Amino acid sequence: MNKKIKQKVLITGGAGFIGSHVVRLFVNKYPNYDIYNLDNLTYAGNLENLTDVESKPNYNFIKLDISDEKEIKKLFERYRFDSVIHLAAESHVDRSINDPLSFVKTNVIGTVVLLNAFKNCWKHNFDNKLFYHVSTDEVYGTLGEEGLFTELTPYDPNSPYSASKASSDHFVRAYGETYNMPYIISNCSNNYGQNQFPEKLIPLFINNIINNKPLPVYGDGNFTRDWLYVKDHAIAIDVAFHKGKIGETYNIGGFNEWKNIDLVKLLCELMDVKLDKEKGSSEKLITFVKDRPGHDLRYAIDASKIKNELGWQPSVIFEEGLDITIDWYLENTEWLEHVTSGLYQSYYKNQYS
Numbered sequence: 001m002n003k004k005i006k007q008k009v010l011i012t013g014g015a016g017f018i019g020s021h022v023v024r025l026f027v028n029k030y031p032n033y034d035i036y037n038l039d040n041l042t043y044a045g046n047l048e049n050l051t052d053v054e055s056k057p058n059y060n061f062i063k064l065d066i067s068d069e070k071e072i073k074k075l076f077e078r079y080r081f082d083s084v085i086h087l088a089a090e091s092h093v094d095r096s097i098n099d100p101l102s103f104v105k106t107n108v109i110g111t112v113v114l115l116n117a118f119k120n121c122w123k124h125n126f127d128n129k130l131f132y133h134v135s136t137d138e139v140y141g142t143l144g145e146e147g148l149f150t151e152l153t154p155y156d157p158n159s160p161y162s163a164s165k166a167s168s169d170h171f172v173r174a175y176g177e178t179y180n181m182p183y184i185i186s187n188c189s190n191n192y193g194q195n196q197f198p199e200k201l202i203p204l205f206i207n208n209i210i211n212n213k214p215l216p217v218y219g220d221g222n223f224t225r226d227w228l229y230v231k232d233h234a235i236a237i238d239v240a241f242h243k244g245k246i247g248e249t250y251n252i253g254g255f256n257e258w259k260n261i262d263l264v265k266l267l268c269e270l271m272d273v274k275l276d277k278e279k280g281s282s283e284k285l286i287t288f289v290k291d292r293p294g295h296d297l298r299y300a301i302d303a304s305k306i307k308n309e310l311g312w313q314p315s316v317i318f319e320e321g322l323d324i325t326i327d328w329y330l331e332n333t334e335w336l337e338h339v340t341s342g343l344y345q346s347y348y349k350n351q352y353s
């Protein structure tokens with residue numbers, strides 16, 4: 001995509017965790033683009049994530065469900081977006097275990113509705129158009145103790161969440177093959193950072209330590225994830241959106257594997273210092289609980305393709321990113337209170353009781 005051409009960019013899920021960082025980056029970096037943030041503000045979407053950009057002249061917000069075929073069609077007819085960066089999704093594995101259908105509705109049907117609207121808008125001339133699909137490394141299933149996911153690793157999803165994301169990836173590819181629709185897909189590892197909803201491991205545990213609540217570690221805690229700072233993911237999306245090759249997939253990762261239990265212990269250590277607590281007191285909150293069904297043992301990304309071909313690599317080292325993240329949660333207690341009231345309370349009770 002040419003950075004100089006004025007274009008209308010639709011970013012879906014821009015009120016969520018990663019989406020809000022992508023919206024901020026694009027609104028500030030590309031004042032000549034018109035950015036449309038489309039989000040239906042589920043429990044995970046929060047416009048408080050974007051107060052610093054909401055009054056910028058190139059920022060627009062549209063509240064809409066991506067699976068609403070009629071309204072999405074009308075929207076594309078009205079605005080004729082040149083490109084889409086698609087992040088809107090149901091994103092939490094534990095919720096997908098309890099309610100797979102809502103993941104099918106948003107992640108599969110919602111994606112196909114967007115693909116269709118985009119195709120119908122530009123099918124006579126796709127020049128300079130792009131559908132950029134944001135996906136996850138979880139589509140590849142689980143690794144054993146060795147090896148890394150590459151772009152050629154066969155899909156083998158194990159949770160309803162990853163099955164729905166895998167399905168959406170397949171539909172994007174199919175639209176590329178069948179209708180010549182220009183697309184790029186990126187599959188990223190676990191993100192952490194500011195504005196992540198406190199149901200995912202890192203913000204949940206920060207919030208629980210603040211509130212002196214148990215830290216529910218699933219199984220024996222010997223599950224490995226590859227962690228990437230969210231702003232580095234946003235930069236990777238920017239790079240792949242502008243420099244990536246049409247029809248390609250890029251794996252994005254942190255080159256940063258941690259066993260859950262080691263990560264949790266590090267987090268406890270840092271929190272003791274930040275909260276001026278006696279050394280070891282946060283660690284006493286660790287509670288081993290029943291394992292997640294179908295729990296993937298290990299994810300680890302080989303991100304050498306995006307590094308070698310597009311020149312992207314993570315810029316923030318994990319300890320530094322975690323430090324910034326903890327400080328952000330400690331300074332934004334009002335944000336935390338807002339997102340953890342209401343519906344979240346009943347989810348939490350149900351999940352951990």
Ligand code: NAD
Nearest residue numbers: 013015016017018040041042044045065066088089091191
């Ligand atoms: P999130 O749950 O924080 O945000 C999702 C956003 O999508 C929310 O703002 C929500 O309101 C919106 N949304 C949900 N359903 C919608 C619908 N039907 N219509 C319109 N908007 C809807 O998710 P996230 O962690 O920011 O993830 C964003 C994307 O990145 C997802 O596609 C996810 O699969 C992918 N991803 C996430 C991670 C991670 O570690 N969080 C890693 C790799 C890829």
Ligand code: TYD
Nearest residue numbers: 093190199200201202216217218223225260
């Ligand atoms: P999570 O943040 O839900 O991301 P994902 O499942 O998409 O990787 O979980 C990260 C890891 O932490 C995963 O192995 C599950 C584990 N975990 C716990 O041990 N306890 C918890 O309460 C949560 C939410 C996750």
